[in-house]
Amino acid sequence: MSATHPTQRGVRVDIQGLRKSYGGQEVLHGIDLTVQPGEIFALMGPSGSGKSVLLKHVIGLEKPDAGEVSIEGEPIRSQAVRDRYRMAMVFQSGALLNSLTVAENVGLYLVEHRLKPPAEIVRIVREKLDLVGLNGVEAKYPNELSGGMKKRVSIARALVIDPQLILYDEPTSELDPLIAVTIAEEIVKLKRRIGVTSLVVTHDRDLAFGIADRIAIIQDGTILFAGAPADVKRNPDPLIQRFLNAEFKIHIES
Amino acid sequence: MFQNFGEMIVLLWRVLRLAPQTWRQRGKVMEQLFEIGNASLLMACILSIFIGGVIALQIGPVLVERGMQSYLGGIVGLSMCKELAPVMMAVLIAGRIGSAMAAEIGSMKVYQEIDALQTMNINPNSYLVLPRLTAISVALPLLVIFSILIGWIGGALVCVYNQHIGISFQAFFSDLSQTVKIKHLLNGLFKGYVFAVIIGVVSCHQGLKTMGGPRGIGRSVTKAVVNSIVLILILDYFLTRLLQYFD
Numbered sequence: 001m002s003a004t005h006p007t008q009r010g011v012r013v014d015i016q017g018l019r020k021s022y023g024g025q026e027v028l029h030g031i032d033l034t035v036q037p038g039e040i041f042a043l044m045g046p047s048g049s050g051k052s053v054l055l056k057h058v059i060g061l062e063k064p065d066a067g068e069v070s071i072e073g074e075p076i077r078s079q080a081v082r083d084r085y086r087m088a089m090v091f092q093s094g095a096l097l098n099s100l101t102v103a104e105n106v107g108l109y110l111v112e113h114r115l116k117p118p119a120e121i122v123r124i125v126r127e128k129l130d131l132v133g134l135n136g137v138e139a140k141y142p143n144e145l146s147g148g149m150k151k152r153v154s155i156a157r158a159l160v161i162d163p164q165l166i167l168y169d170e171p172t173s174e175l176d177p178l179i180a181v182t183i184a185e186e187i188v189k190l191k192r193r194i195g196v197t198s199l200v201v202t203h204d205r206d207l208a209f210g211i212a213d214r215i216a217i218i219q220d221g222t223i224l225f226a227g228a229p230a231d232v233k234r235n236p237d238p239l240i241q242r243f244l245n246a247e248f249k250i251h252i253e254s
Numbered sequence: 255m256f257q258n259f260g261e262m263i264v265l266l267w268r269v270l271r272l273a274p275q276t277w278r279q280r281g282k283v284m285e286q287l288f289e290i291g292n293a294s295l296l297m298a299c300i301l302s303i304f305i306g307g308v309i310a311l312q313i314g315p316v317l318v319e320r321g322m323q324s325y326l327g328g329i330v331g332l333s334m335c336k337e338l339a340p341v342m343m344a345v346l347i348a349g350r351i352g353s354a355m356a357a358e359i360g361s362m363k364v365y366q367e368i369d370a371l372q373t374m375n376i377n378p379n380s381y382l383v384l385p386r387l388t389a390i391s392v393a394l395p396l397l398v399i400f401s402i403l404i405g406w407i408g409g410a411l412v413c414v415y416n417q418h419i420g421i422s423f424q425a426f427f428s429d430l431s432q433t434v435k436i437k438h439l440l441n442g443l444f445k446g447y448v449f450a451v452i453i454g455v456v457s458c459h460q461g462l463k464t465m466g467g468p469r470g471i472g473r474s475v476t477k478a479v480v481n482s483i484v485l486i487l488i489l490d491y492f493l494t495r496l497l498q499y500f501d
Contacts, residue, residue, distance in 0.1 A: 059373050082375060095370035097362070109374045112381065161374065 010038040010197030011085055011164045013058060017067035020053060027053055029221045030067065040191055040198040042212035044205070046243060050221040051201040052092070055167050058199060059089050071165065085165065088158035092170040094150035096142040096157070102129070103138035106157045128156040132186055148179035155186055166190065168200040172207050180204070184211050205244060209233075217243065258481075262459045265379070266451070269387055272380045279385045286389030293350045294397060298343060302401040305338055306330060306408030314412065314419035323419065327426040328433030330409035335438040336445075336497075339401035341490055344449035347394055348482035352457035355386055356478035359461025360471040368462070378462070387454040394450035395443045402442060406430060441497050448493060449486050456482045 013035040020028040027050045035041040045051050056062040058069050060076045074081045096105045104111075106128055107121045116124065129135065132152040142150055151171065158166055168187065172180035188211050190196050202208055208215050209229050216226035217240050225235050233244065276283065309330050317323045359382055362368050368378050410426045413419050460478040464470050 056369075061369050061372060087373065089370070089373040091366050091370060093366060095366040097367050097370070098365070099358075108376070112374070112376045157370075157374075 009164070009195045010191075011071050012037050012073075013165065013197065013199065014070045014073070015054070015058070015067070016070075018054070018057060018064050018069065019066040020050075020057065020062065020064055027221045028057075028064075031218075031221070031223055033216060033223060033226060035197055035199055036213075037197055038191065038195045039213040040187065040200060040211050042200045042202060042208035042215045043218055044203060044208050044215060044243070045218035046203060049218045051203075051218055052169055054218070055089070055169055055199065055201050059087060059167055086161050086163045087165045087167070088161045088163040089167040090151065090154045090158050090169065090171055092173060094142065094147075094154040096150055096153055098142050100141075101138065102134075102140050102142070102145070102153050105142070105153060106160055108157065109161050124160060125156075128159045129153070131159060132156045133182065147174045148176070148183075151175065151179075151183060152186075155183070159190070162194070163196055165197045165199070168198065168202075170202055170204075171200060172202065172204045180207065187211055219243075258459070261463070262455050265383065265459050265462070266455050268379050269383050269455075272377070272384050275380055276384060276388055279380070279388070282381075282385035283388045283392075286385050287393055289354075290347070290351050290389060290393040293354070294343075294346060294393075295400075297346055297350065298397050298401055299404055301342055301346060302334075302339065302404035303408035303411075305342060306334055306405030306410075307412040309333055309338070309405075310409040310412040310419065311416065314416060318419055323421050324425060324429055325433075326413055326419070326421060327410075327429030327431075330413075330426075331406060331430035331434040332438060334402045334405035334409070335434055335442045337490075337494075339398045339405060340442045340445035340449060341486065343394060343397045343401050343446060344453065344486045345483055347390065347397065347450070348453045348457075348479055348486065351390060351393075352453045352482050353475045353479050355454070355457040356461040356464075356475045357471055359383075359458055360464030360474040363462060363464045364467055364471060383454075383458045383462075386458060387451070390454045391447060391450045394453070395446040398442050398446035399439070402439070437500065441500075444497070445490065445493055448489065452485050452489065453482045456485065 015031050015033040018028050018031040019026065031054060043051050043054065053062065057064055058076065060082055063077065069076045071081055071085050071087075076082065097108070100108065103122070103125050107125045110116050110121045110124065125138065129138065132155050134149060134152055134156065137145065137149065137153070142153070145153065171183050171187065175183065184207050187198055187200065191198055200208070200212065212229060214227060215229050215232045217224045217232065219239055224237055224240055225232060232240065235241070310326060313329055314323065314326055317326055362382070368382075371378050371381055410423055413421050413426050414423055457478040460474040460481070464474040
């Protein structure tokens with residue numbers, strides 16, 4: 001994620017035999033996945049299935065017990081690789097720094113890495129906030145924003161990095177349907193505009209089937225199936241069908 | 255416990271390796287210095303004046319009884335310089351600033367702000383620990399000097415106005431200036447500096463290893479303060495022994 005930009009297109013992500021345990025309990029049981037450059041890949045599964053843990057491994061926040069995550073064939077744990085490829089993550093909570101204003105949060109990467117002069121940073125911050133439909137919030141602090149606004153600021157912060165890979169952790173959770181659609185549109189626009197590779201972790205079926213090029217279903221730390229949305233829908237696995245077709249049908253016996 | 259020591263030494267080593275970046279972080283260092291000063295100056299003043307006064311009050315009548323009241327300035331002066339100011343200020347800063355450091359970094363850890371920094375390739379040690387450690391290492395020795403001066407004034411006031419002692423300002427400060435040498439002030443400053451590093455490293459380490467929500471943050475704050483104070487008091491003994499060689 002340095003100033004040197006080797007390529008503008010998205011990057012390929014390979015996950016091979018990834019295993020992770022916490023306190024003796026294995027939460028990832030040998031995950032194998034490939035995300036192609038420039039595709040939107042949705043990882044769906046019920047809560048506690050290991051989606052977010054997998055995402056943390058992809059961005060290098062967690063060290064696997066076994067297996068490897070690589071970007072364009074190079075292991076993610078290497079600092080050189082993290083310096084070479086520009087990656088960003090949109091956290092479920094937004095993870096904005098509460099002591100900084102919105103503008104400071106969005107421009108943090110550029111300021112800390114001294115990539116642009118201050119006046120240029122102000123311009124870029126405004127431009128990225130415009131992209132996610134936020135105007136006039138630069139001076140506000142995260143605790144003055146709604147959940148949807150925080151998430152959009154978090155996306156703007158990711159955009160500043162000019163990423164080749166963006167990871168989204170539950171981008172539409174806690175949002176109303178209108179804002180959720182806006183976020184989904186942003187994800188697709190980004191892919192079209194800069195060809196970024198997007199890995200979206202979600203249990204929002206509408207989001208996944210609405211925007212993803214491919215979808216993987218994960219259950220108890222194991223990938224049940226990965227393929228095009230239509231193939232996922234047709235897959236006869238009862239666990240997949242139960243997850244995809246779960247509905248509110250509440251029968252109250254009088 | 256040994257694992258904690260190991261982790262703290264590793265953290266200190268990593269931050270020391272980042273020392274060349276201190277100038278880049280000067281804005282954050284100044285912010286921290288301002289916070290430390292703002293949070294502790296008044297309290298330091300109150301504590302120091304009363305501690306200086308209490309020493310004079312305890313020792314004064316005993317010395318007067320033996321006709322040795324002329325030594326009072328030197329005794330108050332030395333005890334403030336070599337022992338009371340550095341230890342008292344360190345305990346104060348551990349409580350007021352160490353706890354705030356652990357709480358702030360701990361909440362950043364719990365609410366994934368530190369993860370966010372890492373995903374932006376921003377080193378949390380450089381962004382969070384270095385400015386805090388630098389600021390506290392500058393502020394605590396300065397507070398020690400401040401505390402020594404105020405403690406002397408407190409001692410002098412009691413010596414002059416207490417009816418059982420009753421020596422003049424001139425007599426008090428004359429003995430003090432003859433007894434207290436620059437090396438004694440340096441002694442206090444050195445202790446202050448070492449205690450500052452202890453508080454900074456312990457508090458930031460506790461913050462960085464916080465887990466498990468608000469209760470975890472509370473636990474980290476308590477551990478940061480208690481561990482800092484215990485380490486300060488233990489190390490004070492060994493530092494005193496070490497510094498005796500230079501007396």
